Amino acid sequence: MTDIDTYRARAREWLTSVAGEFGKEARRGLSVEDDLALGRCYQRAKYEAGYAGINWPVEMGGQGLTHIEKVAFDTEEMPFGMPTAYFGISLGMPVPILQRFGGDKDFARERTIAALRGEEIWCQLFSEPAGGSDLAGLRLRAEQEGNGWKLNGQKLWTSWAQYCDYGVIVARTDPTVPKHKGLTYFWVDMKAPGVAVRPIKLAGGDSHVNEVFFDDVRLDDGHRMSPVGGGFAVAMATLMIERYVATDSAGFGPHLDLFIDLAKSVEINGKPAIKDGRIRSAIARNHAMRTALDAITARAMLMMQAGMEPGPEGSLNKLVSVRSRQRLSELAIDLQGPAALAYDEHALVKEDWAASWMNAPTGRIAGGADEMLLNTIAEKILGLPQDHRPDKAVPFNAIPA
Numbered sequence: 001m002t003d004i005d006t007y008r009a010r011a012r013e014w015l016t017s018v019a020g021e022f023g024k025e026a027r028r029g030l031s032v033e034d035d036l037a038l039g040r041c042y043q044r045a046k047y048e049a050g051y052a053g054i055n056w057p058v059e060m061g062g063q064g065l066t067h068i069e070k071v072a073f074d075t076e077e078m079p080f081g082m083p084t085a086y087f088g089i090s091l092g093m094p095v096p097i098l099q100r101f102g103g104d105k106d107f108a109r110e111r112t113i114a115a116l117r118g119e120e121i122w123c124q125l126f127s128e129p130a131g132g133s134d135l136a137g138l139r140l141r142a143e144q145e146g147n148g149w150k151l152n153g154q155k156l157w158t159s160w161a162q163y164c165d166y167g168v169i170v171a172r173t174d175p176t177v178p179k180h181k182g183l184t185y186f187w188v189d190m191k192a193p194g195v196a197v198r199p200i201k202l203a204g205g206d207s208h209v210n211e212v213f214f215d216d217v218r219l220d221d222g223h224r225m226s227p228v229g230g231g232f233a234v235a236m237a238t239l240m241i242e243r244y245v246a247t248d249s250a251g252f253g254p255h256l257d258l259f260i261d262l263a264k265s266v267e268i269n270g271k272p273a274i275k276d277g278r279i280r281s282a283i284a285r286n287h288a289m290r291t292a293l294d295a296i297t298a299r300a301m302l303m304m305q306a307g308m309e310p311g312p313e314g315s316l317n318k319l320v321s322v323r324s325r326q327r328l329s330e331l332a333i334d335l336q337g338p339a340a341l342a343y344d345e346h347a348l349v350k351e352d353w354a355a356s357w358m359n360a361p362t363g364r365i366a367g368g369a370d371e372m373l374l375n376t377i378a379e380k381i382l383g384l385p386q387d388h389r390p391d392k393a394v395p396f397n398a399i400p401a
């Protein structure tokens with residue numbers, strides 16, 4: 001057994017010991033507020049057991065281990081269905097960026113420990129109504145006022161903003177220079193006067209994304225996390241913070257075994273669906289895809305263990321797995337017939353085909369839309385030329401709206 005196998009085995013043992021209290025059965029039927037409260041308790045239990053901030057510095061409340069232990073723990077944790085979603089963005093991007101770019105290190109340490117213990121949550125305020133893929137085209141303004149700044153504008157699709165205490169935000173501070181050069185990066189108190197959060201109801205029934213309005217929100221200059229005009233580089237650092245994260249070859253939807261069970265239990269033309277050639281070929285294709293993605297993940301883990309950086313092939317994971325989950329969910333709904341569409345507001349995306357199908361499109365947009373991932377694959381893996389970017393050198397305020 002390697003050290004990492006031992007680490008994994010211990011993690012699995014701990015996760016099994018708390019699954020009854022925090023896992024998917026304990027969560028079934030809870031309101032979002034109750035589930036969040038349970039999630040905070042789980043996050044605290046993780047912190048106390050040494051499984052929060054696994055690869056973060058000890059002086060920041062972390063465990064000082066490597067990215068490999070973190071990916072190993074996250075992979076073990078996934079099947080238990082623990083209430084982690086509320087903290088994914090917070091601990092994934094804004095909090096580590098605060099540690100790196102926040103000017104006041106004592107403040108960063110206090111916030112990090114509160115976030116690791118599930119007491120505080122951070123959001124990421126990047127996307128806007130005018131666009132999300134083109135981050136440098138954002139319009140929310142930050143104008144200098146005395147020793148500080150005044151924010152005016154709107155963000156959109158901000159995950160969990162309604163429950164957040166703080167956020168990181170990119171704002172336009174100079175519209176007279178090309179779009180990438182006029183941005184500045186700040187942190188913001190989500191409870192400050194002038195911040196208004198309005199949840200958006202998604203097709204699947206949940207409302208975890210929000211519109212966030214900023215109306216003369218005042219920040220002192222200590223909130224600034226980049227040089228004035230240097231916000232794009234910090235935004236890129238935020239998006240690239242972890243080249244490799246734990247992935248789920250089921251695309252965060254139901255496992256293939258559930259589909260096989262379903263195909264055994266229903267009939268097509270008087271015969272079990274599992275005997276139908278089209279169903280068998282869909283199962284085989286899905287199995288091949290998952291095996292290939294698992295192989296990419298295994299290779300990335302081995303590269304990290306050998307001290308190397310995994311390549312951009314990680315961008316294949318989300319693209320392929322979520323698309324494939326959407327197709328499999330659609331086929332499962334066809335097999336189930338009208339019964340599949342009975343709406344269950346507490347259905348789990350990892351177990352319910354209709355919930356999985358309904359929720360899949362958001363997975364194909366959040367964290368980089370399919371087309372943007374295809375661009376990454378074209379440019380970084382296949383070495384094809386970059387997209388035409390005609391507005392790159394034009395002052396932002398001269399780009400036609």
Ligand SMILES: Cc1cc2nc3c(=O)[nH]c(=O)nc-3n(C[C@H](O)[C@H](O)[C@H](O)COP(=O)(O)OP(=O)(O)OC[C@H]3O[C@@H](n4cnc5c(N)ncnc54)[C@H](O)[C@@H]3O)c2cc1C
Binds near residue numbers: 209
């Ligand atoms: C569930 C969910 C959670 C989210 N959470 C957050 C969050 O917490 N914080 C945050 O800031 N944002 C968040 N987002 C926003 C997300 O990052 C954006 O939706 C995403 O980047 C796409 O931006 P857009 O919706 O503005 O679409 P657009 O950028 O307007 O794109 C529209 C379409 O055009 C395509 N397109 C755009 N540019 C190109 C190009 N150059 N080449 C080819 N095709 C292109 C896109 O792929 C897409 O199909 C979330 C979104 C979702 C769905």
